[in-house]
Amino acid sequence: MTETVPLLSMRAICKRFPGVLANSNVNLDVMHGSIHALLGENGAGKSTLVKIIYGVLHPDSGEMRWQGSPARVSSPSDARKLGVGMVFQHFSLFEALTVTENIALGLDAAPDLQALRTRIVQVAEDYGLPLDPDRHVYTLSVGERQRIEIVRCLLQKPSLLIMDEPTSVLTPQEAEKLFATLRRLAGEGCAVLYISHKLYEIQALCDTATIMRGGEVVAACDPRNESAHSLAELMIGEELKPPVRRESAAGDTVRLSVRGLNKPSLDQFGVSLHDVSLDVMAGEIVGIAGVAGNGQSELLDVLSGEVPQAEADTVVVCGTPCGHMSAGERRSLSMAYVPEERLGHGAVPDMSLIDNLLLSGYRTHKLVRNGVVDYDGARTQARKVVDSFDVRTPGVEANAGSLSGGNLQKFIVGREVCQTPQVLIVAQPTWGVDAGAAAAIHQALIDLAGTGTAVLMISQDLDEILAISDRVAVISAGRLSSPRPRAEANAGELGLLMAGKRAEPAAAHEHAS
Amino acid sequence: MLLRLESRRAPSVLLTWLTPVMAIAATLVTGAIIFAAMGHAPGQALYTFFILPINSGYGFTELLVKATPLALIALGLAIGFRSSVWNIGAEGQLTLGAVFGGGVAIFTHGSESIFILPLMMLAGVVGGMLWGAIPAYLKTRFNANEILVSLMLTYVATLALSALVHGPWKDPGGYNFPESVLFGDAALLPILVEGTRLHLGSLIALLLLVAGWFVLARTLLGFQVRVVGMAPMAASYAGFQQKRMVWIALLVSGALAGLAGVFEIAGPIGQLLPVVSPGYGFTAIIVAFLGRLHPLGILIAALILALSYLGGETAQIEMRLPQGITGVFQGMILFYLLASDVLIRYRLRLLAPAAESRS
Numbered sequence: 001m002t003e004t005v006p007l008l009s010m011r012a013i014c015k016r017f018p019g020v021l022a023n024s025n026v027n028l029d030v031m032h033g034s035i036h037a038l039l040g041e042n043g044a045g046k047s048t049l050v051k052i053i054y055g056v057l058h059p060d061s062g063e064m065r066w067q068g069s070p071a072r073v074s075s076p077s078d079a080r081k082l083g084v085g086m087v088f089q090h091f092s093l094f095e096a097l098t099v100t101e102n103i104a105l106g107l108d109a110a111p112d113l114q115a116l117r118t119r120i121v122q123v124a125e126d127y128g129l130p131l132d133p134d135r136h137v138y139t140l141s142v143g144e145r146q147r148i149e150i151v152r153c154l155l156q157k158p159s160l161l162i163m164d165e166p167t168s169v170l171t172p173q174e175a176e177k178l179f180a181t182l183r184r185l186a187g188e189g190c191a192v193l194y195i196s197h198k199l200y201e202i203q204a205l206c207d208t209a210t211i212m213r214g215g216e217v218v219a220a221c222d223p224r225n226e227s228a229h230s231l232a233e234l235m236i237g238e239e240l241k242p243p244v245r246r247e248s249a250a251g252d253t254v255r256l257s258v259r260g261l262n263k264p265s266l267d268q269f270g271v272s273l274h275d276v277s278l279d280v281m282a283g284e285i286v287g288i289a290g291v292a293g294n295g296q297s298e299l300l301d302v303l304s305g306e307v308p309q310a311e312a313d314t315v316v317v318c319g320t321p322c323g324h325m326s327a328g329e330r331r332s333l334s335m336a337y338v339p340e341e342r343l344g345h346g347a348v349p350d351m352s353l354i355d356n357l358l359l360s361g362y363r364t365h366k367l368v369r370n371g372v373v374d375y376d377g378a379r380t381q382a383r384k385v386v387d388s389f390d391v392r393t394p395g396v397e398a399n400a401g402s403l404s405g406g407n408l409q410k411f412i413v414g415r416e417v418c419q420t421p422q423v424l425i426v427a428q429p430t431w432g433v434d435a436g437a438a439a440a441i442h443q444a445l446i447d448l449a450g451t452g453t454a455v456l457m458i459s460q461d462l463d464e465i466l467a468i469s470d471r472v473a474v475i476s477a478g479r480l481s482s483p484r485p486r487a488e489a490n491a492g493e494l495g496l497l498m499a500g501k502r503a504e505p506a507a508a509h510e511h512a513s
Numbered sequence: 514m515l516l517r518l519e520s521r522r523a524p525s526v527l528l529t530w531l532t533p534v535m536a537i538a539a540t541l542v543t544g545a546i547i548f549a550a551m552g553h554a555p556g557q558a559l560y561t562f563f564i565l566p567i568n569s570g571y572g573f574t575e576l577l578v579k580a581t582p583l584a585l586i587a588l589g590l591a592i593g594f595r596s597s598v599w600n601i602g603a604e605g606q607l608t609l610g611a612v613f614g615g616g617v618a619i620f621t622h623g624s625e626s627i628f629i630l631p632l633m634m635l636a637g638v639v640g641g642m643l644w645g646a647i648p649a650y651l652k653t654r655f656n657a658n659e660i661l662v663s664l665m666l667t668y669v670a671t672l673a674l675s676a677l678v679h680g681p682w683k684d685p686g687g688y689n690f691p692e693s694v695l696f697g698d699a700a701l702l703p704i705l706v707e708g709t710r711l712h713l714g715s716l717i718a719l720l721l722l723v724a725g726w727f728v729l730a731r732t733l734l735g736f737q738v739r740v741v742g743m744a745p746m747a748a749s750y751a752g753f754q755q756k757r758m759v760w761i762a763l764l765v766s767g768a769l770a771g772l773a774g775v776f777e778i779a780g781p782i783g784q785l786l787p788v789v790s791p792g793y794g795f796t797a798i799i800v801a802f803l804g805r806l807h808p809l810g811i812l813i814a815a816l817i818l819a820l821s822y823l824g825g826e827t828a829q830i831e832m833r834l835p836q837g838i839t840g841v842f843q844g845m846i847l848f849y850l851l852a853s854d855v856l857i858r859y860r861l862r863l864l865a866p867a868a869e870s871r872s
Binding site: 018304305306326327328329330331337339341344345346347348349350351355358359360362368371372373375399401402 | 752
């Protein structure tokens, strides 16, 4: 085994899906012991490529070489035999089983549970991955669940570990711990193929980067020699304008107010909200950070009116108590809302953009007279949104589901912004959206706040929160911290809050159930 | 060779309208095979079933008479089905409409007032809505499944009608047959074409189809119906209330089924009988789906399913086939339609064996 022969070499890989060439002549070399970033926007073909490596998908043409000799991988089990391990973005764990039992299920041969338990403890200790083998999965945090998947891979002593967007579910501290583990693995000679679109962590972690765009490899570089800006431009293939910041335009009029909101969770896996209070002023953007599943969706249900409350004055929009009002009635108070899920919630996939404009816009734009819809007016408004937000679509008659994630999100945000609301609530505005579209959306939110709108943004993306918010709060286990000005907030401290720890960092321990 | 289903990026609009044609073609082919297996010349049998009944002007008006209740009921059902409210009990709503409308005719028997007919229609609509309101209330209040409730209420309605014509509403001069009095002229729908049974109800049904198209395509209510059916979360995002949709769907479909019931007893039948419908309420479910829940499609589908009734009758007379042949053909159409509808969202792809083994 010489160091000059790549551990893994992919040559001229092509893979076509109906209507899209997901991988076009892709070449990739991964060296022993390197942490290799695979960088690209959603839909660039990263996931397709790693699924081919792991044997989940089969290429239409092209060759895979493992340590210099041709390899045939027709299933994940073949890949594991070669020494490839993969941690998926979405875990496949049984909530009702213990850590050990889950890992046993993922192994190709049925193991002896006691021996396996010992090995798990051993590996977990070796790599600094604290994990109790006897805990049931449903009691574990997302970060701990990810550790199960990693340990499961490490037990097979892989020589290549593939990580698909591993930090999207982690707090900054958890991410830092993960990086330490990965560096240690690389030091022992294990190669890591690290998929992400978070540029800062790639610069901090990786020594090589392959950048994909539109199914092709467009560049290879050493990310440590690049700036985040230049990486982003390689990724999107055009010049990237950072959002134009402005001085906070916060006025002293409270536009959105939540007072002492308590909402016990009705379902077993839901999160109860405890005494949530918040004011959003005219002209400011308030960001709520937090790891998924800490009460964000419950809070959004209450704020949007999709789950109205019994008491009117828990939510006040522009001075009108509206806790009991439906989502439609709240729109009449000049409130707009961008939900987290685009398809099926913010937009109807099988309907045209015209119909989707009507969905939330028919009140504000007065597009219904005597019960009859003014479709010409709706078409005009939809065109306006498409034009002013640069939505790439064949036309406003196209179905919402046929647009790419970024373009549909631009349409939805544009649809709400064009209603010039006094209050805008946005959830995950750039989730799964390409960098170009994300920048446009951020700019639109900043500009809207500049006109005096109160904007409340709930996001798991801490970079996004810190990039555009005027004040920042953190939601954890259904409790909301008091917002503080962005200038006084830093990622480390917010991370502690996200992990459910109070202001004094030393007070709490790892398993705060 | 292997066949594989591959999902399409977007549902095919062309196939949405083509699969009903494919389903009918497949039904004809299978029908021919069944006829042949029973010892009839397939060509002759299909001719007897599908062409002979409408070979004359009278036959064609009969087709319209049968299509009228089917189209009316299917229109109401389509509004519900589009918003995912599954009213399976139109037969019962039709029956209760006939009971209410027939009651008006019986209690005003002997009067020649011109208000009797409009009053019967109104009563029929109220009766149908009442029968639709029960599943709507139970659904919105207790989340009871409207499929089961509306279906079971059908049997309550038909037994109630039967009890009435066997008892209090039996014609005193009717030799103890379980039938009501023959309605007076003021309680009968005017005939459109002399010498046929084509009545005013067919014209009203056509107008209601146009109105239904307008509501679905042009009004906010129609938009809400579509959104609730396609994406319930998006409906709640827009502030459309699902409970209201349940009420509207069941009341409208109940009203139209009740009206169809009045048209039957004030049109072709002319009195109350223990059974006033040969399953129009159930066949209308097939009409609604075959017509793609679209008023124009429903018009065409109602004519096709009406033909299956006429064909079944002709086949009984000409070929001595059992009555069940109507149901066989209706069932085949629905079966093939549901089977071929998979092609709207998926395409069939042939895989060469070589490509398969390589992967």
